[in-house]
Amino acid sequence: MSSPNSGATDLAGVTATLVRDLAGDTVECTACAHRCELDSGQRGVCRVRENVDGELRLLTYGLVYDTPYGPPGTVDPVEKKPLYHFKPGTDILSFGGASCNFACKFCQNNHIAFSDPEEIELREVSPEEAVASARAQGADGIAWTYNEPTIYAEYVRDGARAAHEEGLYTGLVTNGYFTEEFLDEVGPHIDAMNIDVKGFREAPHRKFMGATLQPTLDSVERVQARDIHLEVTYLVIPDLTDDPEELQEFTNWVADIDTTIPVHFSRFHPDHEMTDRPPTPIETLERAHETAVDAGLEYIYVGNIRSQEFNSTYCPECGQTWIRRTGFDSTVVTDPSESCSCGREVDIVP
Incomplete structure (x- = not known):
C-alpha cells in the first residue's frame, strides 16, 4: 500500500451539490444509488463523501x-x-x-x-x-x-x-x-x-x-x-x-x-x-x-x-470491415463520415 498523504492535502474537500437535506443535520447523498443517509461525522459507502456538521463534502475533489x-x-x-x-x-x-x-x-x-x-x-x-x-x-x-x-x-x-x-x-x-x-x-x-x-x-x-x-x-x-x-x-x-x-x-x-x-x-x-x-x-x-x-x-x-x-468492426448488413483492430491498435478502413458501400450508415462517432 502506498504511503498516506504527507500534509500536502488535508482532505477538507469541497461542498457537494448532489445532496438532499433531511431532518436536523442528516443529509442524503444523491450521487450514487446507495443514497446513503448520513448523520454528522459519517461517511458514505464510498468513504470519500462525508457529512461535516450537516454539510455533505467531497473529500477527494481534485x-x-x-x-x-x-x-x-x-x-x-x-x-x-x-x-x-x-x-x-x-x-x-x-x-x-x-x-x-x-x-x-x-x-x-x-x-x-x-x-x-x-x-x-x-x-x-x-x-x-x-x-x-x-x-x-x-x-x-x-x-x-x-x-x-x-x-x-x-x-x-x-x-x-x-x-x-x-x-x-x-x-x-x-x-x-x-x-x-x-x-x-x-x-x-x-x-x-x-x-x-x-x-x-x-x-x-x-x-x-x-x-x-x-x-x-x-x-x-x-x-x-x-x-x-x-x-x-x-x-x-x-x-x-x-x-x-x-x-x-x-x-x-x-x-x-x-x-x-x-x-x-x-x-x-x-x-x-x-x-x-x-x-x-x-x-x-x-x-x-x-x-x-x-x-x-x-x-x-x-x-x-x-x-x-x-x-474488429464490421457492417451488420454486408460484412464490410469498418475498423480493423489488433489489441488496442485500430485502423479505420471505412470513413465514419460516409456511408458503407451497401448504403448503411456507419455507426461510429468520428
Missing part, C-alpha cells in the same frame, strides 16, 4: 491517484476504455482516485478501490490542470476511470466542463450505479460512457459486488435515452456470470433497448479475493458472442484476448 512526476494522468488509446465506436484511433487522458461504491471480490484495481483516501498518496490536479495536461500530452479527450467516477461526481462535472471549453471530448468508465440526479448534473458534460454490467443475477451481484444489480440496468437504459454515446461491458466470470441462460437473458435485454449498442464480453483474470478461478475459457467467450448474435445484437466484441476477428 485528488487523483497518480505518480507525482511528470504531467498528471495516463494517456490511453480510447479503445482501452473500451470505446470502439467513439473517436477511433484517438488518445484519451485517464484519471482515477481513491475508493469505490462497489466491493468487487475480483477487482483488478483493488489497491485504490479498497483504500480510504487517507491511506494512499493522492496528487492534487485541478480541472484546469487536467485539461492542460491533456493538451500537453496530445490527448484528444479526458476519461474518469480506474475507480468509480460517480463517487467524485462534482470533480468529474467540473473537469468535463473545462474539457469541453477547450475542445476536448469526455468519457466515463463506470459501474453505472448512479442516480438520475447524477445524470442530470454530470451527464450534459459527458460525451461517452462504458457501463460495466457485472452479471445478470441479483443475488450473486449483491454477494460478489456488494451492491444491487437493478440500478446499473436502469442507468444503461437512461444513458441510451440521452445524447451520450454508450457501450456496455459484460464480465464473463467462470461459474458465476457465464451461465448460458444468464447470457441469453442479458443479450436479449440489450437487444430490447437497442441492437446497435456495442457490447464487450470481457475475459476474467484472477485477482484480489478470486484467485481460485481460472481465466475465462476462450470457448465460453465464443459462446457468449454467438448468443449475442442470435439475440440480434449488431456490434459484439470479446475483450482481454488478442483477436482481430472478435475485435
